[in-house]
Amino acid sequence: MDAAPLLSVEAIAKSFTLHLQHGLRLPVVAGVSFTLQPGECVALGGPSGAGKSSILKMIYGNYRTDAGHIRVADGTEQVDVATAAPRRMLRLRQQRIGYVSQFLRVIPRVAALDVVAEPLLAEGVAPEAARARAGALLTRLNLPERLWLLPPATFSGGEQQRVNVARGFIGRQPLLLLDEPTASLDAANRAVVIDLIAEKKAAGCGLLGIFHDAETRAAVADRVVDVTRFSA
């Protein structure tokens, strides 16, 4: 028998109601169920528009969940993201669920190095130590040091994505959600991300990701959950 899952998704459903479009209802997914174990990387599969990103966003609490449960292990507790209070959800994000979004939301005036270091600072790590870790990750991801103290607003898409990846991987949350982490990266940096994922798995983290690049998916994913069978 496996260890208790890090994440257990039970029959979740999502639709959007667009009130500005005369209440048009857009079903996204229904009946989504799967689990994620420590040390495992699961890929969400299916074509664009199948609801893969929406599932990640629901697990992170960024989108609401209309039905079902999303249970995340937190110590001996199982927290249901679908019903967790905002304050509980923020704590869950800080301690249990990391997320690498597709695009970096840039904060004016904050240097790339601090954007990356911030999750460690929130955990109470000393600023110098947090910045050192951030620098080490950015070095691995080949982001030139001359960019570290600049806000990422003017960076290229690939540079921003590497900042985003570093920010996601620097934390110590045991569950990591990855939305196309290699989409705008070249082969060398894709290989770095593949290594980072392998290290997280070895450390006992569970990863759930969307990887359109078949090569990356084959390199990191232990199995694929096909989202098309949950279409609403």
Place this chain on the structure above:
Amino acid sequence: MTSSAMPRPKADDEAPLLVAEKLTRFYGARLGCREVDLTLHPGEVLAIVGESGSGKSTLLSLLSTELAASSGRVLYRQRDGVTRDLATLSEAERRLLLRTDWGFVRQHAEQGLRMAVSAGGNVGERLMAVGGRHYGAIRQQAIDWLGRVEIEADRVDDDPRSFSGGMRQRLQIARNLVTRPRLVFMDEPTGGLDVSVQARLLDLIRSLVAQFGLAVVIVTHDLAVARLLSHRIMVMKSGRVIEEGLTDQVLDDPREPYTQLLVSSVLVP
């Protein structure tokens, strides 16, 4: 998405700092706000958004005891751990709270500053209210705080009439934070400022809020400001709270027709 480098509230389960129960205010027959419930914990930043006339400023005035409620109550946990119904405070207690444990950053700095008093005096005044008596020490602390809000020490003797709008806001922040309050109310703190000035001010507010673990109630009509600064958001319309929750969830997956309208009306450059 929430990838903002925003400080998060502390992980502990402390008792709430501020609780409002069924807070209602009528102006004659006209409704200001109706039956608002809210809970704020230490270190939490709550944004109240809505258009002009939605009741958000009325709510802020009720929470900060500037207005008396028609019904409902506001509870505040004092530094000594005792939770008080704010309506039962004496006038002296209320003033002390406003000058020490609370801050209030107003949109129009002229209303939050003493315009004919030097920058140093504006900051030092709050220190004297909490018993500071030594002139040299007060002046030094004032200069220290001017530095934290990026105002040069050589402006300490100038009065804020000679300051730009952004500088005045930063001075207002220094004046409010010098007594290390636990709760700060902010009413459109970046309203009417140039965008570059806004960005600098937001960055300053963000870092000070994190550094001091402040609880903040911020009223804004600017959803970008709410996203950058707040953990939670309440959307008001016609005096009522129509939607609330995690800031990024409400802004990225708005449920109510009015919230969807607000979110879809934001211009993205």
